[in-house]
Amino acid sequence: MTDNPSPTPTPHQAPVILSDEPGSFAHEVLAKRHPALIQRVRDAFPYSRRQHKALDTLLDEITNGVVEPLAPSAPSDPSVPSAHDHEQWAEWGREHFGRPWFDAPFLWAESYFYRRLLEAVEYFGTGPWQGVDPFAPFKQAELLTPAVHQELQALDALASTPADQRATALLHASLWGNRADLGFRVTQANPTPAAATNALVANDESALWRLLPATADSTIAVIADNAGRELIPDLILIDHLLTHRHAARAILHLKPHPYYVSDATPTDTIDSLRLLTQAPGEAGAIGHRLQAAMATDRLEIRTHPFFCAPLPYANMPDDLRDQLSTATLTILKGDLNYRRLVGDHLWDPTTPFADLTAHFPTPVAALRTLKSDVITGLDQKTLDTLERSGSAWRTSGTHALIQVRR
Numbered sequence: 001m002t003d004n005p006s007p008t009p010t011p012h013q014a015p016v017i018l019s020d021e022p023g024s025f026a027h028e029v030l031a032k033r034h035p036a037l038i039q040r041v042r043d044a045f046p047y048s049r050r051q052h053k054a055l056d057t058l059l060d061e062i063t064n065g066v067v068e069p070l071a072p073s074a075p076s077d078p079s080v081p082s083a084h085d086h087e088q089w090a091e092w093g094r095e096h097f098g099r100p101w102f103d104a105p106f107l108w109a110e111s112y113f114y115r116r117l118l119e120a121v122e123y124f125g126t127g128p129w130q131g132v133d134p135f136a137p138f139k140q141a142e143l144l145t146p147a148v149h150q151e152l153q154a155l156d157a158l159a160s161t162p163a164d165q166r167a168t169a170l171l172h173a174s175l176w177g178n179r180a181d182l183g184f185r186v187t188q189a190n191p192t193p194a195a196a197t198n199a200l201v202a203n204d205e206s207a208l209w210r211l212l213p214a215t216a217d218s219t220i221a222v223i224a225d226n227a228g229r230e231l232i233p234d235l236i237l238i239d240h241l242l243t244h245r246h247a248a249r250a251i252l253h254l255k256p257h258p259y260y261v262s263d264a265t266p267t268d269t270i271d272s273l274r275l276l277t278q279a280p281g282e283a284g285a286i287g288h289r290l291q292a293a294m295a296t297d298r299l300e301i302r303t304h305p306f307f308c309a310p311l312p313y314a315n316m317p318d319d320l321r322d323q324l325s326t327a328t329l330t331i332l333k334g335d336l337n338y339r340r341l342v343g344d345h346l347w348d349p350t351t352p353f354a355d356l357t358a359h360f361p362t363p364v365a366a367l368r369t370l371k372s373d374v375i376t377g378l379d380q381k382t383l384d385t386l387e388r389s390g391s392a393w394r395t396s397g398t399h400a401l402i403q404v405r406r
């Protein structure tokens with residue numbers, strides 16, 4: 001951790017990540033994961049001929065075509081939900097429309113792909129498919145897996161361990177829960193936990209706990225990432241923070257609509273809370289405590305459109321900045337939030353994390369498994385060891401980090 005951050009490096013000091021280099025991680029995501037995802041979504045629903053046609057058009061566009069704007073036929077009546085972000089995307093996409101998808105910044109191209117996928121399945125339309133989450137079948141199936149039940153059962157044994165050990169275990173469960181990303185599984189044949197080395201490339205855990213001393217009147221903000229196997233341990237960690245007075249209040253920030261396959265929305269959060277409350281033993285007790293915390297506003301869920309924007313957090317709008325500013329600490333979960341926090345650039349990996357996050361309105365902790373090329377805040381020795389390993393440590397999800405800026 002850096003106590004006195006030096007001036008924030010500007011983005012031009014490191015190249016923005018594009019997807020135009022065959023063989024690169026970003027290129028693979030656009031060339032392979034997105035087409036595979038279209039197929040999975042198509043197979044999971046009894047879509048109409050029109051929706052299939054729209055998916056065909058999108059598939060053709062992302063593989064052979066140029067970036068098209070949102071369809072002009074989409075409603076322009078501001079009272080209709082689909083109009084909410086058309087103007088913004090027209091602005092955000094101005095320099096990318098009419099050019100190959102692979103030439104756009106990776107962050108922008110991914111984000112816009114998800115927006116277009118929702119458009120194709122008429123998520124924002126006025127008809128019967130309005131609000132039908134195309135990723136719901138995958139998220140719901142995950143909640144029924146034996147792994148989730150085993151993870152909930154394991155809480156019984158953990159309940160009798162000392163609070164500080166439990167805190168560490170729950171923090172790490174929340175961290176490694178980030179490996180459970182359904183987008184990640186679209187093309188990875190077997191991303192099993194057993195294959196992972198569970199290596200932490202940076203660990204500012206003690207700084208995190210110092211920012212949340214017990215009995216202080218703190219507010220913790222958590223910017224969530226994935227639903228299901230990630231969100232459940234996030235909720236359990238929040239329960240621990242509230243129960244042990246590390247925080248008096250918690251605000252859980254969620255995506256307002258489906259995004260990056262498994263990103264958590266309010267609906268997903270309600271599903272996870274229901275799973276907890278209906279579970280036996282300690283998991284059930286946690287679920288009931290969380291529900292009580294929501295009923296008394298000690299736990300609040302919020303959404304903001306900016307969480308689905310193709311922009312770094314440095315560009316967050318004032319209203320979100322004001323909301324977040326009330327927090328003692330913000331925990332950002334996952335890879336995408338990390339990319340948006342530090343900027344989606346090929347930074348020198350030893351660039352201090354504190355320098356790149358100086359813009360953020362509160363002290364910040366990133367809990368992330370590494371699933372894209374961005375990395376900052378490494379010490380040279382760790383970097384050398386990782387580079388010597390010859391593994392895909394930046395992108396395979398086998399490594400993780402806890403980085404804190406006070």
Ligand SMILES: O=P(O)(O)OC[C@H]1O[C@](O)(CO)[C@@H](O)[C@@H]1O
Binds near residue numbers: 110225260372
């Ligand atoms: O769910 P997470 O941890 O944000 O990971 C999402 C990551 O997956 C990818 O979309 C690749 O599939 C990355 O580009 C992205 O950062």
